[in-house]
Amino acid sequence: MPRGDSGMKIQEIKEEDLNPEEFIEQKVWEISSTVGDHEAINALSGGVDSSVVTALGHKALGDRLKTYFIDNGLMRDGEPERVASLFEGLGVHVEVVDAKERFFEALRGVRDPEDKREAITRAFYRDVFGDLVRRSGIRYLLQGTNYTDVEETVAGIKRQHNVLEQLGIDTERRYGYKVLEPLIQLRKPAIRKLARALGLPEEIWGRPPFPGPALAARVIGEATPERIEIVRRATRIVEEELSGLRPFQCFAILHEDRVTGMRAGRREYGWQIEVRCWDSEDATTASPTRLPYETLLRLADRITGEVPGVVSVTYNITKKPPSTIEAV
Amino acid sequence: MPRGDSGMKIQEIKEEDLNPEEFIEQKVWEISSTVGDHEAINALSGGVDSSVVTALGHKALGDRLKTYFIDNGLMRDGEPERVASLFEGLGVHVEVVDAKERFFEALRGVRDPEDKREAITRAFYRDVFGDLVRRSGIRYLLQGTNYTDVEETVAGIKRQHNVLEQLGIDTERRYGYKVLEPLIQLRKPAIRKLARALGLPEEIWGRPPFPGPALAARVIGEATPERIEIVRRATRIVEEELSGLRPFQCFAILHEDRVTGMRAGRREYGWQIEVRCWDSEDATTASPTRLPYETLLRLADRITGEVPGVVSVTYNITKKPPSTIEAV
Numbered sequence: 024m025p026r027g028d029s030g031m032k033i034q035e036i037k038e039e040d041l042n043p044e045e046f047i048e049q050k051v052w053e054i055s056s057t058v059g060d061h062e063a064i065n066a067l068s069g070g071v072d073s074s075v076v077t078a079l080g081h082k083a084l085g086d087r088l089k090t091y092f093i094d095n096g097l098m099r100d101g102e103p104e105r106v107a108s109l110f111e112g113l114g115v116h117v118e119v120v121d122a123k124e125r126f127f128e129a130l131r132g133v134r135d136p137e138d139k140r141e142a143i144t145r146a147f148y149r150d151v152f153g154d155l156v157r158r159s160g161i162r163y164l165l166q167g168t169n170y171t172d173v174e175e176t177v178a179g180i181k182r183q184h185n186v187l188e189q190l191g192i193d194t195e196r197r198y199g200y201k202v203l204e205p206l207i208q209l210r211k212p213a214i215r216k217l218a219r220a221l222g223l224p225e226e227i228w229g230r231p232p233f234p235g236p237a238l239a240a241r242v243i244g245e246a247t248p249e250r251i252e253i254v255r256r257a258t259r260i261v262e263e264e265l266s267g268l269r270p271f272q273c274f275a276i277l278h279e280d281r282v283t284g285m286r287a288g289r290r291e292y293g294w295q296i297e298v299r300c301w302d303s304e305d306a307t308t309a310s311p312t313r314l315p316y317e318t319l320l321r322l323a324d325r326i327t328g329e330v331p332g333v334v335s336v337t338y339n340i341t342k343k344p345p346s347t348i349e350a351v
Numbered sequence: 352m353p354r355g356d357s358g359m360k361i362q363e364i365k366e367e368d369l370n371p372e373e374f375i376e377q378k379v380w381e382i383s384s385t386v387g388d389h390e391a392i393n394a395l396s397g398g399v400d401s402s403v404v405t406a407l408g409h410k411a412l413g414d415r416l417k418t419y420f421i422d423n424g425l426m427r428d429g430e431p432e433r434v435a436s437l438f439e440g441l442g443v444h445v446e447v448v449d450a451k452e453r454f455f456e457a458l459r460g461v462r463d464p465e466d467k468r469e470a471i472t473r474a475f476y477r478d479v480f481g482d483l484v485r486r487s488g489i490r491y492l493l494q495g496t497n498y499t500d501v502e503e504t505v506a507g508i509k510r511q512h513n514v515l516e517q518l519g520i521d522t523e524r525r526y527g528y529k530v531l532e533p534l535i536q537l538r539k540p541a542i543r544k545l546a547r548a549l550g551l552p553e554e555i556w557g558r559p560p561f562p563g564p565a566l567a568a569r570v571i572g573e574a575t576p577e578r579i580e581i582v583r584r585a586t587r588i589v590e591e592e593l594s595g596l597r598p599f600q601c602f603a604i605l606h607e608d609r610v611t612g613m614r615a616g617r618r619e620y621g622w623q624i625e626v627r628c629w630d631s632e633d634a635t636t637a638s639p640t641r642l643p644y645e646t647l648l649r650l651a652d653r654i655t656g657e658v659p660g661v662v663s664v665t666y667n668i669t670k671k672p673p674s675t676i677e678a679v
Contacts, residue, residue, distance in 0.1 A: 136611065136620075243608045280571045280608045282678040283464065285671070292464075293673075297665055313644045319668040320639070327673045334673045337625055337665035340647040343613070345621075345655045345662045350610040 043220030072167030096123030284334025400495030424451030612662025
């Protein structure tokens with residue numbers, strides 16, 4: 024069983040055991056009493072975890088919660104605008120920070136998946152968020168770390184970007200702020216239940232998971248602005264074609280390997296996009312969705328037709344395990 | 352229209368216009384009269400083209416045709432033995448030449464697909480075959496170049512390993528032998544018709560096409576002995592599972608990109624195999640075969656279970672064009 028920041032064991036609360044109203048009341052109290060008269064800061068990505076944390080924090084602290092959307096240049100098409108306007112509609116002011124250049128600078132020349140994660144984590148916590156916190160003087164960070172993040176990181180399956188204290192990283196000493204993690208006992212289904220109870224719209228609680236390193240996790244090799252743009256376009260097509268089927272998760276991956284294709288009767292050495300679409304309950308195991316061939320062929324037609332340089336599309340047919348949901 | 356070695360236009364003979372008995376008689380006469388009392392040499396790969404050439408040459412020259420199977424280390428599991436014993440059974444002696452080391456030496460550090468083709472072509476024609484010819488003093492080479500090879504090479508789609516004279520390469524001056532190409536006016540369906548008429552078994556004329564660079568064309572990046580062995584094992588599984596469906600062609604490709612997987616609950620950074628299975632008439636256009644998901648998932652289970660290091664399997668869903676049949 025994973026241990027929390029004070030070395031205490033973290034006890035999972037399963038979806039069926041979660042009383043959302045009591046849990047919300049408890050967490051609002053914890054946040055209020057920890058932060059006291061001070062302000063807290065949090066980063067909203069639009070994912071269900073950070074959205075629930077934003078709603079809880081706003082409930083506890085009102086305008087004393089400063090919510091930032093860090094535009095790292097690795098988001099999906101139109102995502103920064105969509106998320107900010109959705110929360111504005113709920114009465115929560117979201118400050119969008121353009122940090123694209125700093126992230127791409129941090130990612131320059133980085134090819135190894137773990138190094139990419141690390142570069143993004145560092146750019147986020149130390150540089151961009153560190154700056155925000157230092158300038159603001161705010162000493163409390165609310166964060167949506169969940170039970171699966173901790174578990175997978177501790178087990179060595181995947182180093183989640185938001186797991187810090189569980190790895191012995193003292194954020195107060197290292198980054199100058201204290202991290203509050205109200206969702207650390209919950210997995211995704213419980214967090215979704217909470218999102219509904221908090222009155223968040225389906226766009227939030229029905230939203231498939233999206234990785235911390237965002238589209239950088241969907242590019243094999245270096246995540247340059249050009250390569251992120253290719254996978255962003257392919258991702259939009261995949262979501263347009265598959266979201267209606269409500270899979271657990273579906274996305275596009277840009278490979279670094281190049282393959283031969285042909286256009287107008289001539290050889291073209293181009294890119295390959297891999298599509299993954301998963302059936303799963305909670306991401307611990309997963310199977311490829313049995314998409315009809317009409318859908319697969321239309322995906323390939325659209326991606327090769329609409330995304331410049333892409334000549335080949337594959338569909339992943341492996342279960343998790345031995346695959347993982349994401350490729351990197 | 353492509354031009355032949357003397358600059359003459361090559362006229363295709365379509366399958367429906369091919370009278371196999373007349374064609375065989377004509378080619379046997381051409382080979383006999385060109386070679387005269389000399390000997391000829393040819394390389395048999397087991398593909399339908401080189402098999403038909405071997406049968407034609409043997410008909411024309413009997414034991415004066417010296418047939419070699421060059422084991423380049425890039426063949427499928429058990430292929431050298433299978434092909435040699437099949438032709439021995441037909442009364443044609445086949446000399447198997449172990450040239451594995453020379454090919455892997457030529458391929459060392461070579462990553463670009465065109466450079467790999469070129470390395471294999473050079474190792475084959477200049478080194479291994481050149482040696483055989485020089486030692487034997489034989490001045491006539493029979494070769495299975497077909498109409499599609501010439502067409503694709505001239506159009507710049509794919510540089511076929513066996514197209515030399517059409518690119519202005521004077522083999523007599525450069526390699527010391529004259530090349531005879533009895534199949535240059537035919538595409539695959541016509542060549543298969545010829546194979547049946549020559550009494551070759553279905554294993555030959557029903558055999559799906561296999562690329563000149565063999566398994567080196569099925570490895571993205573460097574074709575080391577280890578990587579060839581991985582794709583050889585995956586290829587055997589693909590053929591075991593899919594050959595019964597009699598697709599136009601089906602095969603495995605080993606990618607160079609690595610992806611995350613998990614084994615026994617722990618993260619494993621491993622290899623990905625791409626499976627391609629094509630419906631096609633003559634390879635100029637093709638569509639992915641609509642394999643049942645049971646078959647796809649069994650393929651992925653077997654490949655990740657039986658081929659060490661492989662954690663992920665994809666299925667190609669792109670049509671040709673814009674894809675090509677092979678990846679490199």
